[in-house]
Each structure stands twice: as C-alpha cells, then as structure tokens.
Amino acid sequence: MIIEKKIKELGYELPEDSKPKAMYVPVKQLGNSLFIAGQVAFKDGKLMHPGKVGKDVTLEQAQDAARVCIINMLSAVKAYIGDLDKVKNVIKVQAFVSSAPGFDQQHIVINAASQLLYDVFGDVGRHARTAVGTSQLPMNASVEIEAIFEI
Amino acid sequence: MIIEKKIKELGYELPEDSKPKAMYVPVKQLGNSLFIAGQVAFKDGKLMHPGKVGKDVTLEQAQDAARVCIINMLSAVKAYIGDLDKVKNVIKVQAFVSSAPGFDQQHIVINAASQLLYDVFGDVGRHARTAVGTSQLPMNASVEIEAIFEI
Amino acid sequence: MIIEKKIKELGYELPEDSKPKAMYVPVKQLGNSLFIAGQVAFKDGKLMHPGKVGKDVTLEQAQDAARVCIINMLSAVKAYIGDLDKVKNVIKVQAFVSSAPGFDQQHIVINAASQLLYDVFGDVGRHARTAVGTSQLPMNASVEIEAIFEI
Numbered sequence: 001m002i003i004e005k006k007i008k009e010l011g012y013e014l015p016e017d018s019k020p021k022a023m024y025v026p027v028k029q030l031g032n033s034l035f036i037a038g039q040v041a042f043k044d045g046k047l048m049h050p051g052k053v054g055k056d057v058t059l060e061q062a063q064d065a066a067r068v069c070i071i072n073m074l075s076a077v078k079a080y081i082g083d084l085d086k087v088k089n090v091i092k093v094q095a096f097v098s099s100a101p102g103f104d105q106q107h108i109v110i111n112a113a114s115q116l117l118y119d120v121f122g123d124v125g126r127h128a129r130t131a132v133g134t135s136q137l138p139m140n141a142s143v144e145i146e147a148i149f150e151i
Numbered sequence: 152m153i154i155e156k157k158i159k160e161l162g163y164e165l166p167e168d169s170k171p172k173a174m175y176v177p178v179k180q181l182g183n184s185l186f187i188a189g190q191v192a193f194k195d196g197k198l199m200h201p202g203k204v205g206k207d208v209t210l211e212q213a214q215d216a217a218r219v220c221i222i223n224m225l226s227a228v229k230a231y232i233g234d235l236d237k238v239k240n241v242i243k244v245q246a247f248v249s250s251a252p253g254f255d256q257q258h259i260v261i262n263a264a265s266q267l268l269y270d271v272f273g274d275v276g277r278h279a280r281t282a283v284g285t286s287q288l289p290m291n292a293s294v295e296i297e298a299i300f301e302i
Numbered sequence: 303m304i305i306e307k308k309i310k311e312l313g314y315e316l317p318e319d320s321k322p323k324a325m326y327v328p329v330k331q332l333g334n335s336l337f338i339a340g341q342v343a344f345k346d347g348k349l350m351h352p353g354k355v356g357k358d359v360t361l362e363q364a365q366d367a368a369r370v371c372i373i374n375m376l377s378a379v380k381a382y383i384g385d386l387d388k389v390k391n392v393i394k395v396q397a398f399v400s401s402a403p404g405f406d407q408q409h410i411v412i413n414a415a416s417q418l419l420y421d422v423f424g425d426v427g428r429h430a431r432t433a434v435g436t437s438q439l440p441m442n443a444s445v446e447i448e449a450i451f452e453i
Binding site: 171173174175176177178179181182186187188189245247249285286287288289290291292295297 | 333334335391392393394395396401403404405406407408409413416417419420427428429430431432433434435436437450452
Binding site for chain 1: 258284
C-alpha cells in the first residue's frame with residue numbers, strides 16, 4: 001500500500017468508487033493496460049467548480065478540479081485492481097477543459113493533474129498527454145480527464 | 152453470426168461499409184485490438200440529425216444519432232474482421248456531442264450508444280467511456296463516436 | 303534513415319525535439335506501441351497560424367498547421383526511438399481543430415495530416431482517425447494532434 005500511503009501524505013483521500021449509472025464501466029482491461037473512463041470532479045457527492053474556466057471558474061479552481069478528477073481516477077483504479085502498487089506506468093492522459101471564449105491556458109490547468117500523477121507515482125507517473133478546450137462538458141463540469149494505465 | 156442475428160433482432164441493419172475519402176482507414180489493428188475511426192450518423196447516404204444538440208437537435212434525436220454511429224462502427228468492424236462474433240470485448244468508447252451553449256447532457260446522449268453496445272454484445276460490450284461536448288463536428292454532425300475493440 | 307530521407311524529399315525538416323515544460327513526456331511506450339502527446343504547430347519557436355479556423359485562419363493555413371503538428375510528432379518519435387525506420391505502423395490519429403461557429407470542415411483540415419503520414423510512411427502510415435472541432439485550444443493553437451504508433 002505504498003502508493004495509497006503516498007496519496008494520504010499528499011493530503012488526499014480516496015473516495016468510495018462510484019458506479020456509473022449506464023451500461024459502461026469505470027475501468028476496462030486490455031492485456032496489461034487499463035482504460036479508465038472520463039472522470040469529473042465529484043467530491044462527497046458534489047461536483048466541484050462547475051462552469052467554464054475563464055468565466056465561472058478561475059485557473060486555480062480548475063486546477064483543483066483537475067486534481068479531484070485524478071483522485072477519482074485513482075479510486076476507480078484501486079476498486080478495479082485492489083492495490084495501487086500494481087500500477088507500473090501511467091501511459092496516457094487526455095483532458096478536456098470547459099473553456100470560456102478566449103481562455104487558452106488548458107495546458108496550465110492540466111499541469112496540476114500531471115503534477116499530481118508524478119507526485120503519487122514518481123517517474124513512472126509521467127505520461128503522454130493531450131489537453132484541449134471544449135465548449136461544454138457533461139453536468140457542466142469544468143474538467144474531464146481519462147487515462148490509460150499499465151499494470 | 153450470432154452477433155449479427157442479435158443486431159437484426161434489435162431492429163437494426165448493418166449498412167454497406169463506406170470507405171474513407173482520405174488517406175486513413177476505418178479500422179486499424181494493433182495486436183489483438185482494433186482502433187475504429189470516428190463514426191458519424193450517416194444512414195443511406197444521408198447524415199441523420201445534423202446540428203447542435205439543445206438547439207437544432209433534441210436529446211432523443213441525438214440518442215438516435217448515437218445509435219446510428221454505433222451501427223456504422225459495427226459495420227466497419229464487420230468489414231474488417233468478417234464476423235462480429237470475433238469481438239471479445241468493447242474496450243473504450245470516446246464520444247463527442249456537438250452542443251448548443253448550456254447543453255450539458257452529453258452523457259445521457261451517449262448512454263444510448265453504451266446501451267446498444269451492451270444489448271448487442273452483452274457484458275463484454277461494457278466499456279470504459281468518455282463523453283464530452285464540443286462546439287463543432289465535421290459536416291455539422293451532432294455526434295461522433297470512436298472506439299477500441301478487442302478481438 | 304530511409305524515412306528521414308523521405309521527409310526531406312517531401313520538403314520538410316525535423317526540428318529539435320522540444321521538451322514539455324510539465325510533468326509529462328512527449329512519448330510514452332506501452333509494449334510495442336508509442337503514445338504521442340498532443341502536438342501543436344510550433345515552428346522555430348513560433349506557433350504557426352493561431353486562432354480559429356473559419357475566422358482567423360483559412361482552411362489552407364489550418365492544413366499547413368496540421369502538417370507542422372505531424373512534423374513535430376515525427377520529431378518527438380525520432381527523439382524517442384532514434385530512427386524513424388523503426389515505425390511499423392501508424393495506428394491512430396486524434397485531431398482537434400479550433401473552429402469558428404459554423405466551420406464544419408475539420409476532416410478536410412486533418413486530411414492534410416493523414417496525407418503527410420501516408421506520404422512519409424506509405425501504406426503502413428494509414429491510420430484510424432478521429433477529427434473533431436473544438437472551441438479553444440491551448441495557446442490559441444488552431445490544430446492539435448495526438449497519435450499512437452506501433453514500433
């Protein structure tokens with residue numbers, strides 16, 4: 001449980017894994033890779049920092065939302081594999097930032113997610129990444145992040 | 152041909168696979184995984200329900216478009232592997248919903264796609280999923296869906 | 303160095319690979335596949351053709367930006383594997399086009415990227431592809447492209 005201990009030391013708590021309400025799953029395995037469904041920033045049943053970054057949501061709030069997405073992702077992976085120490089590599093992160101017209105700092109928002117993955121997993125937490133803006137996300141989320149992990 | 156029979160029982164017909172008009176392919180294989188190009192809702196040569204969901208297109212119409220995308224995806228996979236019974240798992244679905252400002256029910260739109268994959272393939276049809284909104288899709292499509300299948 | 307020679311014959315030059323400024327990497331390997339981070343059209347330290355296609359940027363300029371993204375992608379892959387001749391297949395391309403309202407020719411923009419991959423790699427350069435529009439990209443880029451290569 002080294003990784004879970006690390007997460008706690010960083011000041012985060014893994015929430016109960018929430019079940020999708022439709023015919024999809026939070027994690028699907030292909031060989032030794034885990035495809036993780038898009039995560040939004042639910043925390044204690046409430047969506048954190050909804051709205052568009054650059055208007056309703058500040059850069060700092062969006063970074064906070066990005067970190068909550070990652071914590072939820074780690075919770076989903078833990079629920080699937082039991083122990084986060086089994087994660088060998090974070091392969092890929094794709095992130096969507098709901099953006100007000102003119103906001104073009106999506107990469108800065110998502111740096112908070114990349115940094116947290118590095119803080120938790122160290123060098124193997126470094127990943128290929130795509131960060132883009134978009135006009136609307138489900139439930140008015142400000143950030144949505146999916147990933148591929150290797151176990 | 153169990154899966155094709157199932158598709159017919161559900162009331163759908165697989166169209167002729169349409170060829171991309173550029174230097175890409177509908178399906179590319181990597182090991183035992185199939186990467187399937189983004190599908191839009193062409194049916195009988197006509198794009199179904201074009202426009203933005205929440206303005207030009209209702210939620211129900213968008214769900215219908217999402218199902219047509221999945222049928223086109225299955226048609227592309229069939230053209231590639233010959234028999235859909237060879238599909239072992241639906242791994243990942245990524246869906247884009249062209250959204251009017253304020254429309255934030257992209258996940259409800261794409262639930263129709265996830266449900267259809269489950270109806271066709273059963274439990275192995277359950278997949279990791281990301282659904283996001285966007286401001287514009289090619290040819291003014293309302294929905295575009297890509298996927299990764301395991302064979 | 304057959305592929306690099308081909309790139310030069312096509313009139314392109316591979317830039318120095320630029321290092322990401324955050325805790326992510328340009329290329330991450332999973333088995334024999336390379337996941338390549340989203341590329342924007344930096345050339346000689348300057349972002350080419352920033353803005354929204356259909357308003358600030360013409361279709362032809364956006365196609366040029368798409369080609370620069372691919373050249374930067376090839377440069378990142380070269381920096382990772384040393385010799386582009388090791389590329390066995392281009393598996394998947396995902397492309398985002400920052401689009402003015404009403405612009406729906408994202409696929410035509412990205413055809414330039416697909417064509418270049420085909421020109422460089424031949425038949426194995428053909429890939430599954432998704433091209434979508436979006437409202438905003440990082441640093442006001444007009445095009446962002448990520449890919450999966452097989453080596």
